[in-house]
Amino acid sequence: MKQSLRVRIAVTLGAVVSLIFILSSVTLVAGIHYHFNMYQLESGGAAGGAADWSSHLERAVMQAIGWTLLGSILIVVPVSMWLGKKLAGPLVRMKYSAEMMARGQLGTRTEVQGEDELAALGLALNQLAEQLQEQERLRIAMTENIAHELRTPLTTLKSHLSALRDGIWQPSPERYRVCLDEIGRLIGLVSDLEDLNELESGDFGLSYTTVRVGELLERCAELLSPAYAEKGVGLQTEPVDDGLVMRADPDRMRQVLVNLLSNALKATPAGGKVVMSARPNNGHICFVVKDTGAGITKEDLPFIFERFYRGDKSRNRKTGGRGIGLAIVKALVQAHQGEVWAVSGDGPEAGSEFVVVIPQ
Ligand SMILES: Nc1ncnc2c1ncn2[C@@H]1O[C@H](COP(=O)(O)OP(=O)(O)OP(=O)(O)O)[C@@H](O)[C@H]1O
């Protein structure tokens, strides 16, 4: 960003001062000349007294000051009006935008002109508006998703209890089991919300130790291999250099990879394959979990890390997913000062790739 506003103000004020200085010098010299000529004419070439001299000099100086004052006013007034308009215009526009945003109109943007500090302030204000709009969108989406999550168990409970109360159904262990399952679902939802809140508020400490990356991958593969074997999906761990270590919280890192591996398992049909790898890169460890599953559509891809976002809602309801696994992954990776993202082709067997980069 250019620092041209500061330069412009300095140059403008400098120019004004110089102009005034030049004007005063010119008028002073011209005035003195004029009065000396007059003095010579009046005295008819004869030498005059000291009193005449001083009176003419005085008048010359007074006239010069008068002209300088008039010229200065003529220069300073339009220049300062122009400068004031130049500075105040964008500030007034930004104040208006900020007021509109405070009233909830988050679609408001301020017009940005040029590349100076005022333009930078305008851009920052527009970015703030975009962030607020995004937060608002997330808040609405989350409320919708939670309402969606609550509706099914509550509707099931209501219909079961009504049928039992009205004698349509006789109480049986099976009926009670269904009700208890739905209550369990509600309790699970509340505890997920609590966990997420704790993670996203950053209100938890990481227990950093030296973690052997190879061991971490093996441990995660061990945890998931029974589920993979049961579904008939291959799980391959790429070999990692024995000495490769990193500073991290091993339990939290395991949680990250296990979440990614279970998502990959859910998305991959029997006969498919999931590959997990880790390699050092520029002072970071780059973990990749790549599957040959369903892939993620372009529409879903920007949202999958949001709380309660699920791609295929009906399929995930059956598999019990609530759409918080990746939100937890993101919170944990960010707590490690790392980054996570997903890459996916769009198609039935496109497969997905999740990349986690953590400082070593
Ligand atoms: N490997 C993957 N392949 C295809 N889609 C995926 C993959 N991983 C995540 N997704 C999509 O992202 C969504 C969000 O994933 P996330 O882990 O947050 O929730 P979930 O797996 O549905 O439920 P939970 O993890 O809470 O049990 C999933 O519903 C799915 O649509």
Ligand SMILES: [Mg+2]
């Ligand atoms: Mg998940």
